[in-house]
Amino acid sequence: MSDAEFLDMVARDSFNFFVSEANPENGLVRDSSRGYSPCSIASVGFGLTALCVGVENRWIPKNEAYLRIEKTLRTFRDKIPNEHGFFYHFLNINSGARVWECEISSVDTALFLAGALTAGEYFKGTEIEKLAGEIYARVDWPWMLNGRRLLCMGWKPESGFLPYYWDSYNELMIIHALAIGSPTHPIAADLWNAWGRPRGKYGDYSFIYCYSNNLFVYQYSHAWIDFRNMRDSYANYWDNSVTATLVNRQYCIEQADNFEGFGENMWGLTACVGPDGYKGYGGGPGNSSCDGTIAPCAAAGSIPFAPEECIATLRAMYDDYGNQLYGKYGFKDAFNLSRNWWANEYLGIDQGITVLMIENYRSGFVWKYFMRNPAIKKWQSLCFEINE
Amino acid sequence: MEKYKRYRLWIDPALQFKYIGINVIILLCFAVVIGGGIYLGIWRSVTREFSEVRLQEDLNTVTRIRQYEAARTRQPIDAIPFLKEDAKLLSSHQRELLNSIIVRTNRNLLPLIAGMILLVIAASLVLSHRFAGPLYRIKRNLDAVTHGDLTTGFSLRRKDELKDLASEIEHSISGFSATVAKIKKIMPLLKDSASTDERNRYIAEIEQIIAYYKTPVPRD
Incomplete structure (x- = not known):
């Protein structure tokens, strides 16, 4: 099997999560393939984009994808409870009601919106574009500042704003892009400079890092935003993610004596399920943690940054551990050879980053459509220099 | 009023048993449908949603x-508050x-109840x-009798009730009619009789x- 065929297989199988784990009545997508899992709006966001990828690759008829997306957006516009346009992180898969007293989440709302706006650009001139625009326009981004210069992570009706803010580099860039670019309720462009960009070193590598060093924080914003030719006052974030990926790999290579299986083609530390539950694994500067658990989506989500290293790793995982690690929705969430532990579930956000980043590597499809959105162009023009 | 008090419970046992049976069957159907709806709606959902597997999944x-x-x-999880928050x-x-479950059951039961009531x-x-x-025909015929018309008869349908009563009333009226007819026959002879003996x-x-x-x- 060639690399192209292998990637196509992985992407297509991962895509199937968003068809089979979605409620066809309302478009809500489960957080996990585990039974009784609620809907995660981040999963929905990845799913909306994945459906467009699916049409492009003929994995799903265009008409079917259109109807699914339209139904999903109508559900969110008309039925899902929101607070100042922001949505609850987890919803009942049938009713769309808030569950588990979860929070109104700024980042998950942003991931949902990114998916919605991508679908809107892909189906330009249709009801989908209109619905996506209405949902986006409704979001009151300044409200989420809670009077500060940083966006809050969330809000609960019982206790108000959470005590956590997006104050330092991580997956926050997509939130700020949407907030600054908002056509109706934007935040000030200079708040792009309000969050921290701590610099760290790992061996010969120097980069802006996140303390936990979960690889997904260097990937999520890039799933939709093409940072390749963009630079702000601090960095080119594309180059930064390339470095972060290589650091993550290097860390695992250096931990080979401590954790079984770690090596040049067996690495990938990110937030994922593990033998002791869901954790944020990472490697490099900061206070990251590692117990030997590797997530295939870590390498999959970094394919555009380091294609040779990432594809080789995924192929090694498939060839060596495919029986335990690969299933109906592609790679399962994680594994730990030191503890002989294998995840028996798939997470929507991890299958989602896999689909989107494989497609971006192959064709730049998601970037092409998302970057056309006028709000993103506005944010780009306000915060970046563009090198054509 | 005392003299009209009923001392016997079973006045027409066949008729009474028949309609008690019909009412019981209708009510049983009602109870089965509604009770079944409640069972399926609430109990089965409860046992499913609160099964050990479901509780375990909820805990997960x-x-x-x-x-x-x-x-x-990026906050560490403190075990004890974590467990307390989980339990809450x-x-x-x-x-x-x-x-x-209750809202869903009520929503499903309402059309069932409405349907049963209509039934x-x-x-x-x-x-x-x-x-x-x-009863209408009996009343009408008795009205006619009150106004002197003894010629009316009863025609009831095969499945109508009170056939025996109607038959008795018809028999009475026809007897009375025959009596009146006899008197009517004698009256002209009486009027035309020549002698006192006749x-x-x-x-x-x-x-x-x-x-x-x-x-x-008559009371004086």
């Missing part, structure tokens, strides 16, 4: 959600589940015809005919 989910929060906020979330989620109304209407029709004979015949009937003693 609430744990997972707490872990997401911890991973996102779990019980509020169970309340949510129970509430949603009972329709069945009662059909059954009531079997009484109302004959007149007395006709009067005695009439007296014999009307002596058959008991009438209330």
